Amino acid sequence: MFDFMNEKLSLGRFPTPIEPMKYGEKYGVNLFVKRDDLDEFIGSGNKVRKLEYLLYDAKKLSCDVVLSAGGVQSNHCRATAYFSKKLGMDVELFLFGESELQGNFLIDKLLGAKIHSITYEEYENVAEIMNKRATELESTGRRAYVIPPGGSSAVGFLGYAAAVHEISNWEKAHGKFDYIVCATGTAGTIAGLEIGRLLYNEEFKVIGVNVTKRSQEDFHKIMSEELVAFNAKYKTEIKELNPIVVDGYVGEGYAIPSQEDFEIIRDVASKDQLIFDPVYTAKAFKGIISMIKKSEIPQNSRILFIHTGGTFGLFAFANQLENFLI
Ligand SMILES: Cc1ncc(COP(=O)(O)O)c(C=O)c1O
Numbered sequence: 001m002f003d004f005m006n007e008k009l010s011l012g013r014f015p016t017p018i019e020p021m022k023y024g025e026k027y028g029v030n031l032f033v034k035r036d037d038l039d040e041f042i043g044s045g046n047k048v049r050k051l052e053y054l055l056y057d058a059k060k061l062s063c064d065v066v067l068s069a070g071g072v073q074s075n076h077c078r079a080t081a082y083f084s085k086k087l088g089m090d091v092e093l094f095l096f097g098e099s100e101l102q103g104n105f106l107i108d109k110l111l112g113a114k115i116h117s118i119t120y121e122e123y124e125n126v127a128e129i130m131n132k133r134a135t136e137l138e139s140t141g142r143r144a145y146v147i148p149p150g151g152s153s154a155v156g157f158l159g160y161a162a163a164v165h166e167i168s169n170w171e172k173a174h175g176k177f178d179y180i181v182c183a184t185g186t187a188g189t190i191a192g193l194e195i196g197r198l199l200y201n202e203e204f205k206v207i208g209v210n211v212t213k214r215s216q217e218d219f220h221k222i223m224s225e226e227l228v229a230f231n232a233k234y235k236t237e238i239k240e241l242n243p244i245v246v247d248g249y250v251g252e253g254y255a256i257p258s259q260e261d262f263e264i265i266r267d268v269a270s271k272d273q274l275i276f277d278p279v280y281t282a283k284a285f286k287g288i289i290s291m292i293k294k295s296e297i298p299q300n301s302r303i304l305f306i307h308t309g310g311t312f313g314l315f316a317f318a319n320q321l322e323n324f325l326i
Contacts, residue, residue, distance in 0.1 A: 002234045004158045005165065009056045011083055012039035012048035015166035018174075018304065021272050027292045028299040032177070033274060034167070037309045040079075042107065045309020046182070046189050047079035049159030050151035055083055057155050058145035065137055068147040069094035069118075069126040071255060073279070073313045076150050078104035081113040089145075092116060094130060096123040097255075103316035152188030152222075154230035160192025161199060167304065168200045177204045179297060182306035183284035184208030185254075187219045189308065190243040191226065198238060204304075206243035209287030211280055212254045216245035249287040255279045257317065260286060262324045265314070277310030278317050284308075 017035045024031025039048045058066060066084040070077045072095045084091040092114040099105045108115065122129060127148065134144035147153070171177065180197075182189050190208035197206060210216065223241045231238055251258040257278035264282045268274050276282040288305060291297040314321075 004053075004234070005162060007056065008052040008158070008162075009059070009087075011043065011052050011055070014039060014049075015169070018167075018170050021274075021305070023268060023271050024303070027289065029292055029297065030300070030302045031288075032302070032304045033272075034163075034304055034306045036163075037275070037307045037311055039309075043079040043082045044311060045075050045079060046160070046306070047076045047151055047309070048083075049163055049192075050156035050188055051079060051083050051159075053155050053158045054145075054147050054151055054153070055087055055089075058084075058089065059087065061143065061145060063089060063143045063145035065090040065092065065142050065144045066147060067092050067094070067130045067133055067144055068151075069096075069123065069130060069149050071095065072097040072099040073104045073255070073316050074149075075104055075280075075310050075313055077113075078107050078312060080147060080151070081108050081111045085111050085113075090114070092133065094118050094123070094126055096120045099316055102318075103312045103314070105316070107312060148186075150186030150188050152186035152191070152226070154226055154233050156188045157192040157195055157226065157230055158234075160189050161196035162192075163306075164193060164196025164200050164202060167196075168202060175302065177304045178301045179205050179207055179303045180306065181207045181209065181284065181288050181303060182308055183280035184210050184219060184245060185212055185280060187222050187245075189306070190219075190245070191223045191241050193306075194223075194241045194243040195230070195238065207287075207291075208243055208245045209249050209284035210245055210247050211250050211283045213250065216247050219245045246287055246291070249283050249290070251283070257282065257320070259324075262321055264289075265321065266324050274307060275311050275314060276307075277313045278320075279313055280308055280310045 021031040068080045077093045081091045137144045193206045261282040
């Protein structure tokens with residue numbers, strides 16, 4: 001198999017710490033957090049791990065411009081813009097939605113990313129749009145590397161497979177986890193965790209809390225399609241990827257936070273001094289608490305929540321948070 005622990009760039013500060021969370025005490029579980037929000041500053045969050053592989057690939061193919069896509073406050077696009085520029089490549093982002101000049105979008109602009117504003121309908125076919133742009137760039141002598149939304153591809157999956165190596169090492173000194181939980185937006189993180197779980201013979205369950213309007217069936221379909229590419233590329237024979245995807249916590253829609261989400265952000269900041277975001281981490285955390293209350297996650301379980309970042313995105317919601325502060 002491809003030497004996936006070494007054939008990558010080193011963009012983040014790994015291993016990230018694993019810390020206990022006080023918040024778990026009142027629910028009778030042993031709750032820990034993996035601080036992937038600390039893996040970098042401007043690039044921070046779960047995308048760093050994926051980009052270590054994706055941009056390695058881009059460099060290997062001698063690309064000089066990177067294309068990617070997401071919502072206007074995409075954490076993935078901000079991290080992609082940052083690391084691409086840092087590695088001497090230009091970057092073009094295809095962003096849907098509107099935002100004031102704030103959070104991730106502000107950083108994209110500061111970094112000098114070229115922004116293509118697209119509609120949500122266009123975003124549904126964004127692979128086609130980016131491939132067309134790549135061909136256009138290639139006709140002018142450039143070489144483009146196209147990264148799908150969220151960096152979720154066979155190559156991107158390797159990021160969280162490698163994270164399991166860190167988790168396994170930590171467990172040797174501190175004990176095993178029963179559950180690893182994170183937010184699911186494009187499923188690259190849970191797919192990677194599940195691949196890592198299989199490669200390192202781990203027994204924990206991987207749970208992705210869906211924060212989008214897609215369903216668990218959609219994510220399983222996406223993962224099984226990409227697994228075919230993964231097995232072919234890395235000469236593995238993984239039969240299926242079966243992380244648990246839980247629906248029911250997105251609320252009114254993707255990137256639309258509820259009152260409860262804002263309360264979680266406030267309470268976790270005050271109790272555990274962690275900053276969650278209203279699009280991903282707060283909704284995923286709400287999922288954990290609810291699953292414990294419903295006994296879907298049993299008492300005394302050892303749970304590792306992956307803090308996947310998103311901190312800059314919080315600033316785009318500052319006005320809505322005002323009412324929840326003391
Ligand atoms: C902060 C944050 N957490 C979680 C996710 C979800 O990760 P994935 O897209 O790999 O499912 C994303 C991006 O989609 C994100 O930006």
